[in-house]
Amino acid sequence: MNMIAPVTESLGRSRPRTSPKKVKELPVDTILEGDCIAEMARLPDKSVDMIFADPPYNLQLQGDLFRPEGGRVDAVDDDWDKFESLQTYDDFTREWLAEARRILKDDGTIWVIGSYHNIYRVGSILQDADFWILNDIVWRKANPMPNFRGTRFTNAHETLIWCAKDGQAKYTFNYRAMKALNDDLQMRSDWLLPICGGGERAKDENGEKAHPTQKPESLLYRILLACTKPGDVVLDPFFGTGTTGAVARRLGRKWIGIERERKYVKVARNRIDATLPLDESAMTVMADKRSAPRVAFGLLVESGMVPAGSKLTDSKRRWTANVNADGSISCDGQAGSIHKIGAALQGAPSCNGWTFWHVEEAGKLQPIDALRQKHLAAL
Amino acid sequence: MNMIAPVTESLGRSRPRTSPKKVKELPVDTILEGDCIAEMARLPDKSVDMIFADPPYNLQLQGDLFRPEGGRVDAVDDDWDKFESLQTYDDFTREWLAEARRILKDDGTIWVIGSYHNIYRVGSILQDADFWILNDIVWRKANPMPNFRGTRFTNAHETLIWCAKDGQAKYTFNYRAMKALNDDLQMRSDWLLPICGGGERAKDENGEKAHPTQKPESLLYRILLACTKPGDVVLDPFFGTGTTGAVARRLGRKWIGIERERKYVKVARNRIDATLPLDESAMTVMADKRSAPRVAFGLLVESGMVPAGSKLTDSKRRWTANVNADGSISCDGQAGSIHKIGAALQGAPSCNGWTFWHVEEAGKLQPIDALRQKHLAAL
DNA sequence: ACTTCTCCTGAATCGGCGT
DNA sequence: AACGCCGATTCAGGAGAAG
Numbered sequence: 001m002n003m004i005a006p007v008t009e010s011l012g013r014s015r016p017r018t019s020p021k022k023v024k025e026l027p028v029d030t031i032l033e034g035d036c037i038a039e040m041a042r043l044p045d046k047s048v049d050m051i052f053a054d055p056p057y058n059l060q061l062q063g064d065l066f067r068p069e070g071g072r073v074d075a076v077d078d079d080w081d082k083f084e085s086l087q088t089y090d091d092f093t094r095e096w097l098a099e100a101r102r103i104l105k106d107d108g109t110i111w112v113i114g115s116y117h118n119i120y121r122v123g124s125i126l127q128d129a130d131f132w133i134l135n136d137i138v139w140r141k142a143n144p145m146p147n148f149r150g151t152r153f154t155n156a157h158e159t160l161i162w163c164a165k166d167g168q169a170k171y172t173f174n175y176r177a178m179k180a181l182n183d184d185l186q187m188r189s190d191w192l193l194p195i196c197g198g199g200e201r202a203k204d205e206n207g208e209k210a211h212p213t214q215k216p217e218s219l220l221y222r223i224l225l226a227c228t229k230p231g232d233v234v235l236d237p238f239f240g241t242g243t244t245g246a247v248a249r250r251l252g253r254k255w256i257g258i259e260r261e262r263k264y265v266k267v268a269r270n271r272i273d274a275t276l277p278l279d280e281s282a283m284t285v286m287a288d289k290r291s292a293p294r295v296a297f298g299l300l301v302e303s304g305m306v307p308a309g310s311k312l313t314d315s316k317r318r319w320t321a322n323v324n325a326d327g328s329i330s331c332d333g334q335a336g337s338i339h340k341i342g343a344a345l346q347g348a349p350s351c352n353g354w355t356f357w358h359v360e361e362a363g364k365l366q367p368i369d370a371l372r373q374k375h376l377a378a379l
Numbered sequence: 380m381n382m383i384a385p386v387t388e389s390l391g392r393s394r395p396r397t398s399p400k401k402v403k404e405l406p407v408d409t410i411l412e413g414d415c416i417a418e419m420a421r422l423p424d425k426s427v428d429m430i431f432a433d434p435p436y437n438l439q440l441q442g443d444l445f446r447p448e449g450g451r452v453d454a455v456d457d458d459w460d461k462f463e464s465l466q467t468y469d470d471f472t473r474e475w476l477a478e479a480r481r482i483l484k485d486d487g488t489i490w491v492i493g494s495y496h497n498i499y500r501v502g503s504i505l506q507d508a509d510f511w512i513l514n515d516i517v518w519r520k521a522n523p524m525p526n527f528r529g530t531r532f533t534n535a536h537e538t539l540i541w542c543a544k545d546g547q548a549k550y551t552f553n554y555r556a557m558k559a560l561n562d563d564l565q566m567r568s569d570w571l572l573p574i575c576g577g578g579e580r581a582k583d584e585n586g587e588k589a590h591p592t593q594k595p596e597s598l599l600y601r602i603l604l605a606c607t608k609p610g611d612v613v614l615d616p617f618f619g620t621g622t623t624g625a626v627a628r629r630l631g632r633k634w635i636g637i638e639r640e641r642k643y644v645k646v647a648r649n650r651i652d653a654t655l656p657l658d659e660s661a662m663t664v665m666a667d668k669r670s671a672p673r674v675a676f677g678l679l680v681e682s683g684m685v686p687a688g689s690k691l692t693d694s695k696r697r698w699t700a701n702v703n704a705d706g707s708i709s710c711d712g713q714a715g716s717i718h719k720i721g722a723a724l725q726g727a728p729s730c731n732g733w734t735f736w737h738v739e740e741a742g743k744l745q746p747i748d749a750l751r752q753k754h755l756a757a758l
Numbered sequence: 759a760c761t762t763c764t765c766c767t768g769a770a771t772c773g774g775c776g777t
Numbered sequence: 778a779a780c781g782c783c784g785a786t787t788c789a790g791g792a793g794a795a796g
Contacts, residue, residue, distance in 0.1 A: 086506060116515040116540070120506065123499025127465060133771080135532045136495040138517045140569050147565060150554040153514045153605075156567035159538075161495070167771075175529040175786090177705035181677030184716050186526060186787070188535035190519050190569065194682075194757070218681045225705060226532075251704065278704065282688025285705035286714060288529075289785065290774080296783095339784060348449035352784050377712075439771045446767095447786045455769050494769060520768090525787040528772035533788080537769075574768060577791050592769050 028233055028254040031245070033265050036237040039258045040099035048256065049172070049232035051100050051110040052223060052244050054215060058089045058118045089118065093125050096237060101129055101165065103235065109134070109171045109227050113160045113215070123161050131163035134171065135189050139219060142194040162227070171227070177285035178226050187226070193218050202241040202267050210267045211241045220247040228253050230283060242268025246275045252283050295372050297338050297353070298327025305371050312338070312357040315365060319345050321357065329357075338368070407612055407633040410624070412644050415616040418637045419478035427635065428551070428611035430479050430489040431602060431623050433594060435460045436497045437468045446527050455591045459640070468497065472504050475616060480508055480544065482614065488513065488550045488606050492539045492594070502540050510542035513550065514568050518598060521573040541606070550606070557605050566605070572597050581620040581646050589646040590620045599626040607632050621647025625654045674751050676717050676732065677706025684750050691717070691736040694744060698724050700736065708736075717747070 026047050032039040100110060110131065112122050127133065137160040144156040164171045178187035196216040204210040220243050228234060230252040236244035239257030241264055248255035249272055259265050300306045301323060308325040321331035321341060328335050334344060338353025354369040405426050411418040438460055444452040462468040479489060489510065491501050506512065516539040523535040543550045557566035575595040583589040599622050607613060609631040615623035618636030620643055627634035628651055638644050679685045680702060687704040700710035700720060707714050713723060717732025733748035 116502070116512050120499050120502025120540075123495070124503040127499065133495050135534065136538075137532065138519075138536055138569065140517075140519075144567070150565075151552060153516065153541075153557070154565045154567045155514060157517055157569050159515075161499075162532075170774085173530060174705075177707075178532070180703075180705040180707040180716065181675065181681065183673070183675040183677070183706075184719075186529075186533045188523070188533045190517065190536050217683075221681050278687050281701060281709075282686075282704060284703050284709070284714075286703075286707050294775095294783080337783075339782080346449065349445055349451075350449070350784075352786080354784070436769055437771090438769065440769095441771070444770065444772060445786095450766080452770070452772095453767075460769085494771095496769085496771060520789095522768075522789040524768045524770070525789090526770080526772060527786055529786050530772045531770090534770065534772095573790080576768070576789095580768095588767090 026233065026256070028256055029245075029249070031239060031242070031257040031259055031265050031268060033259060033262065035260055036258045037096050037099055040096065040103060040235075040237055043103045043235075043256075045102055046105045047233070048103055048235040049105055049108045050224075050228050051104055051108070051235045051237070052220065053096075053100065053110065053112045053236065054213070054238050054240065055093070055096070055112065055114070055118070055122070056238070057115050057213075058085065058121075086121070090121055090125065093118075093122055094129070097122075097125055097129055097131075100235075100237065101131070104165060106165055107170050107172070108165065109169075110163050111160055111223055111227075112163075113139070113158055115155070115158050119159045119161070126161060126163055130166060132165070132167045132169070134162045134164055134173075136161050138190045140190055140192045142192055143197075144195070160223075172229060172232075174226055174229075174285060174288065176288050178222075180286045181222070181225070191219070191222065193222075196243075202271055204263065204267060211264060214241050215243050217243055217247050220244055221251070224248060224251050224253055225285065239268060240264050242272050245272045249275050249277055252277055252280070292376065295375055296327060297368070300368070300371055300375060301325065301327045303375070305375060306359060306368065310359065312359060312368065313365070314342075314345075314356055315358055315367075317365075405612065405635070407635055408624075408628070410618060410621070410636040410638055410644050410647060412638060412641065414639055415637045416475050416478055419475065419482060419614075419616055422482045422614075422635075424481055425484045425487075426612070427482055427614040428484055428487045429603075429607050429613045430483055430487070431599065431613060431615050432475075432479065432489065432491045433592070433615075433617045433619065434472065434475070434491065434493070434497070434501070435462070435617075436494050436592075437462050437465075438494075438496055444527065452524075452527070453591075457591060465500065469500055469504065472497075472501055473508070476501075476504055476508055476510075479614075479616065480510070483544060485544055486549045486551070487544065488548075489542050490539055490602055490606070491542075492518070492537055494534070494537050498538045498540070505540060505542055509545060511544065511546045511548070513541045513543055513552075515540050517569040519569055519571045521571055522576075523574070539602075551608060551611075553605055553608075557601075560601065560604070570598070570601065572601075575622075581650055583642065583646060590643055593620050594622045596622055596626050596629075599623055600630070603627060603630050603632055618647055619643050621651050624651045628654050628656055631656055674754055675706065676747070679747070679750055679754060680704070680706045682754070684754060685738060685747065689738065691738060691747065692744065693721075693724075693735055694737055694746075696744075 022044055023042050104110060114122050139158045139160060141156050144154055147154045193216055196214045200217060202210040202214060224247055233254045234244060234248050235256045237258045239259035242257055245255045245257050245268060257268060301308055306323055308323055310323050312321045312323060312329060319331055321329040323329055329338055329341050331341055331345060334341060338357055339351050342351035342353045342356040354372060355367050357368050358365040359368060401423055402421050438455055440454050446452060483489060493501050518537045518539060520535050523533055526533045572595055575593045579596060581589040581593060603626055612633045613623060613627050614635045616637045618638035621636055624634045624636050624647060636647060680687055685702055687702055689702050691700045691702060691708060698710055700708040702708055708717055708720050710720055710724060713720060717736055718730050721730035721732045721735040733751060734746050736747050737744040738747060
């Protein structure tokens with residue numbers, strides 16, 4: 001078991017500690033065997049970067065599904081049952097989500113997956129707990145189980161809810177990586193992925209499938225790639241056969257799993273041990289421009305890459321601007337930054353001067369952003 | 380206005396009548412102008428076969444949003460979508476759903492559409508009110524608005540919840556019709572349909588869009604075809620520009636619309652009057668496009684078919700590229716899509732990366748397009 | 759007549775940093 | 778905390794103009 005000190009210390013805030021014996025250091029790359037709420041209670045405040053949770057889909061309701069067809073059920077008792085189970089499920093959900101919220105860093109995010117049986121309870125309780133929904137994602141199953149009786153639409157999807165701790169949080173979203181993964185189109189909220197089967201499906205000692213609802217690694221791959229950075233800590237409070245851990249290890253993320261059932265813990269351990277991390281070069285993703293170091297236009301002027309006195313023009317040569325010695329530009333009697341002048345000329349509220357303005361080189365127009373990239377590469 | 384006697388008489392059950400002056404006969408094929416709860420209160424118990432509801436989503440938008448090219452997004456800022464709090468929204472939802480339940484026949488079903496802003500509230504309250512969820516349906520928008528800032532996944536779907544009054548109800552589901560509509564495959568819970576635009580979009584006197592959130596007729600067509608019979612009565616308590624009425628008339632169903640805003644009522648009346656029953660000319664778009672699904676290269680990376688870290692080469696082994704975790708590839712210090720990098724290396728304006736790049740398998744080079752075909756076949 | 763190009767628009771909870 | 782500046786950011790489809 002590896003240990004790393006939690007980045008943020010427990011602050012002893014409003015929420016009472018539900019357990020007196022909190023761990024001093026965050027246990028990572030390990031499975032905590034026990035009840036998810038009790039084990040979460042031992043983890044420090046604001047210590048994990050992401051939580052992925054695949055909670056039970058409300059076992060009480062599933063019980064109803066197994067009733068013999070045509071059996072006469074007293075309606076009043078049934079309603080009472082249902083109320084009882086929904087109430088119980090809600091209480092359970094509120095409790096583990098409260099712990100999850102406490103453990104999550106302020107800029108961390110949480111993902112919860114569910115079906116129509118439970119996801120509306122989960123979504124409402126997330127909102128009630130002041131989580132801020134960023135997206136809901138539809139996992140479209142490429143190969144769902146058909147509806148054998150022909151009584152409904154084929155239940156061919158599950159729903160994931162992605163939340164920040166509040167509307168102001170600065171969460172991680174690797175936009176360019178997601179765009180790259182989707183052939184240079186923005187990644188949408190509907191994901192088509194096969195269900196987990198074949199060799200990926202974990203087996204127990206008897207060769208039977210080890211877990212009834214094992215999630216595909218491709219699903220976790222996309223989630224972890226989108227919303228975490230290498231080295232981030234991911235918590236999965238309903239670990240099962242450890243899909244989250246396996247993918248986290250492969251992608252160079254740290255992980256914590258909580259699982260109550262010993263048989264699943266064993267399967268998960270073996271599975272993750274057999275998973276090899278990608279080497280660092282393979283782990284790289286398209287970097288967001290936002291995270292690149294800033295280059296002031298004046299720096300290019302200073303360095304002579306775009307000398308003072310040279311001309312800038314837009315791609316259609318509608319306007320020509322003069323470069324001043326201080327990195328400001330002049331056009332139409334106005335002077336200011338490449339962005340300000342670009343916006344003013346177009347009558348637009350804003351403008352990215354780096355892509356708007358061009359220089360002529362060998363008869364061809366080239367955006368000054370290309371020069372910036374050259375400048376960055378030279379460093 | 381046509382009148383038909385309610386099929387099921389009011390039984391004077393537990394719920395107190397919220398209005399003393401209930402109509403004696405059910406008003407059909409007409410718009411009731413007024414508040415949805417007050418107007419529903421005038422309708423008799425157990426009198427309609429289906430309810431389709433498109434309630435306000437409570438979007439909670441902040442400031443203006445601008446497109447990259449400078450245009451301003453025409454947001455939904457209407458008063459009818461503003462609520463003081465989640466609590467207020469929940470109270471409103473409980474109230475109109477209670478009336479809806481009272482009016483609905485015991486074997487009737489209800490559909491409610493929403494987005495992540497409100498659908499979890501709606502789903503929970505439906506379950507709390509003892510409605511029985513039969514399916515949740517994902518409307519995948521073929522042409523959603525992009526995420527202009529690159530901050531989240533493109534919000535490309537809305538969710539519909541379909542409920543019976545309880546788990547024992549004998550609801551209508553036209554299984555064969557749905558299967559026929561889907562090329563003789565069971566209709567799934569994810570529907571790909573374009574948003575409402577072009578000539579279908581209702582205009583006001585000034586030629587502006589009459590309503591900010593008009594739903595496409597293809598969506599209502601599928602719902603009414605699936606869950607009602609000819610002659611059934613469909614109630615839409617948030618009628619807007621009357622899509623439900625127009626499609627109901629086209630399909631030979633009776634309809635009741637409730638709408639508070641006079642401007643929408645006028646548009647809806649004109650629109651429905653101009654709709655010819657059983658003219659299916661406008662319905663040609665309703666079937667899912669069954670064109671071959673596009674496969675992103677990233678999908679092969681995610682699924683492990685071309686693992687991150689593996690090498691690609693062109694047929695003559697002049698270049699070798701490294702596969703990154705997000706499906707981009709790197710070569711010669713550049714990173715980008717299989718197409719972009721292939722084009723850049725050759726100095727060509729474009730390149731089909733699927734045929735340009737190869738993987739080595741058993742000493743033989745194989746274009747990655749072959750792997751794509753294998754992936755498609757597996758689905 | 760046919761193609762190509764430009765422009766417009768759609769239920770959207772759509773920045774970050776330094777001063 | 779508020780303000781101001783930098784500068785990052787879009788997909789599909791329909792309509793109508795232009796070639």
